Amino acid sequence: KFGTFFGISSLATVSLAEIGESISSPKLFQLYVHKDKGLNAALIQAAKDAKFDALALTVDTIVSGKRERCLHTGFTSPPRLTPSSAISFATHPGWTLNYLGRERFSLPNLESHVAAGTDAAISVADYFNTMLDQTMDWAMAEQIRSQWGGPFCLKGVMSVEDARRAVDIGATAIMVSNHGGRQLDGSRAPFDQLAEIVDAVGDRIEVICDGGITRGTHVLKALSVGAKACSGGRLYLYALAAGGQRGVERTLANLSAEIERGMKLMGVTRLDQLGRGNLRWR
16 A cells, blocks of 8 residues: 555465465565475465565574573464463453454465474474574575576675675675564664665665664665665564554554655755765764
8 A cells, every 4th residue: 555565474474375466566575494495496486476576585594593582471373372371361351352263373385385383383483493494505595596586685684794795696685684683682783784784785786774663764864874775574563463454554654754754854855865964973
């Protein structure tokens, strides 16, 4: 509805085919590389068949970060019934009715190859640590780019050296991202890495700022540094959890209005007028 790129990952709860049939606006598929080579090939082909416009290869998650909140709560997908989770369900009847009344949880893009994460209750960390290919390297990334054959992005780049390598293997774009701060403990924020990466490769590859984008002014700051675009996950997922489709629409409407209002108050009428002169560094 808002004309944004819509991105889903290998672990999406809706199939690539259904999304391809449902929406005509730009679509991006975020690939997690599994140990099962057949699954990787099937996912790429499914994205092609569904006419996705771009593929983003996730390069910062060959092993899971220490997700301490999940360890504390015992979170799994689908939920595993334990004494503590039973108490949580009992004290949140709305959650319980929602879970029991909706369609069965599934990961349709994986079901033909992977049992874990569909009917089996498993934590995100356990899934990453057991199912994803920890041998992924630059040669594999280049092979996936060639296999895909279209606009290709590396998601999770945080250094100038890796940004230059992305250019060398023919990537179209990079997402400067620390995976929501859930991977390398103590990692810098993507925005703090943005200027040096833009200065190094911004004239040869599209640089996308991924992470921490929750307000229109955040977008304007990133574009002022030199990013070509911004992306966000929690930005719409929180809105989706709280208000469904209406929540997402309200969030995107707020974001759009904030960008427009901020530009007007800055005296800017076009995005190409944004520059580092708008910013003060500390």
